Amino acid sequence: MPNYFFFRPPADDPAFAFQGDGLASNYYAHSCPGVEEIARAVLEEAVGRDGRVGASLLLVSISTIGCDGSILLDATPELQSEKAASPNRNSARGFEVIDAIKAAVERECEGVVSCADLLAIAARDSVVLSGGHPWEVLLGRRDSLEPNFKGANTDIPAPNSTLSQLIAAFANKGLSTADMVTLSGSHTIGFSRCSSFTQRLYDHQRSGSPDPDLDPELLRHLQRLCPRGGDANAIAMLDVYSPARFDNSYFANLQLRRGVLSSDQALLSVLSPSSSSENLSEDSLVSVGLVEAYAYDESRFLEAFGEAMVKLGSIALTGDRGEVRRDCRVVNSDEQ
Structure with a gap:
């Protein structure tokens, strides 16, 4: 798991919406009304197999710049993955659970729900399954088109931070x-x-x-x-x-x-x-x-x-920026 929490988003980038701009708890009410139930069922099964995975997904969810699913991207010949950055190497985990949630959701609502939103839902449900209180997840995020390897290495507060x-x-x-x-x-x-x-x-x-x-x-x-x-x-x-x-x-x-x-x-x-x-x-x-x-x-x-x-998750990529990935590990243009 990441040692700490997040990367700094570009403050002047209009792609990132703050305070829930463009997000809504009922965003998928018509296009994929069962998304949260599907995600919860897959997560419950995963937690039953590995009790640590809930904590891992919670920390992964708040370690991605702008809550845009960038940490889910695998490396390509051109770009390094955030998973390989020093704070995440040998610690960030649970990605196969997001893959399983995405696959289940795609079977019901193909090309509709972003990986960033699925990660936000999984984070909330991981807390609830561990005894915490639920909260209403605002949805409608878009997925980033590239990882932020440099930010992962420089902007996560160190475990010895003052x-x-x-x-x-x-x-x-x-x-x-x-x-x-x-x-x-x-x-x-x-x-x-x-x-x-x-x-x-x-x-x-x-x-x-x-x-x-x-x-x-x-x-x-x-x-x-x-x-x-x-x-x-x-x-x-x-x-x-x-x-x-x-x-x-x-x-x-x-x-x-x-x-x-x-x-x-x-x-x-x-x-x-x-x-x-x-x-x-x-x-x-x-x-x-x-x-x-x-x-x-x-x-x-x-x-x-x-x-x-909710406040943290409202720093999001919305509108027509980014994309809704079909595979959380690769951008759509890189799919084979």
Whole structure:
């Protein structure tokens, strides 16, 4: 799975619609009325075979620039796939489930539903199947005509990002600090490779010692999973207490210094003993306040998460830009 969330869309590109422009929950009411039921049935079967796939699809869905399905494209002789970018290599997964959903939908509504919309539906249903609240997915996205390999390598916040770096990255996408904290809660069902956090365990900031902000019990657990010189692609659960359930335990973990990634624990970085009063800002106080609120009130988090996903998903390719792919892995002109 991707270590973090998204790429920055071109702010001046009219192809990208914001705030739901051109999108509607009933977009396929006449052209493909059963699309959500078809997609859900395929996803339920896939989750039954592989319990991790829901978390994978959720994170893949918010790792594609402009919610346009670009991450689904395979490489061609001319273009590199986002799947091969450093943050996604050996981690982004679940693409075969989107292929299966697309095939099932095409049998009922050929050439109608975009891959980007199917990914958005799968993300919502992955949360619901894990115990989260449903939300109304706005539909009508178009699929991109090429991947954004460069953006995948440069614009995804790193797993060791600071709070200020996270805030800036989300702001570049038109999202607030509150959106950032809320969407970070997707890690309640996520996994990460050892390579994304091993330095925290042994040589934090080149100190030769573990990160002092990491709970000692979690440190020992992660060191067993990710020993020095071990498999960098081994995986660890980002929520070690309820990894299969979409709940608010991610935020409770942060209060106990049990965030696996540095970028997770960064949401409470101003409370760290190593932090100074100079690091206090309105945004940092928003971050602390929301972590505490979500840890206390699970329903508030679950409702806010759906709202943030709708906002994120409204950054979309719409109108006559892009296309509706027949095969999610290739643009239509490249089909054999």
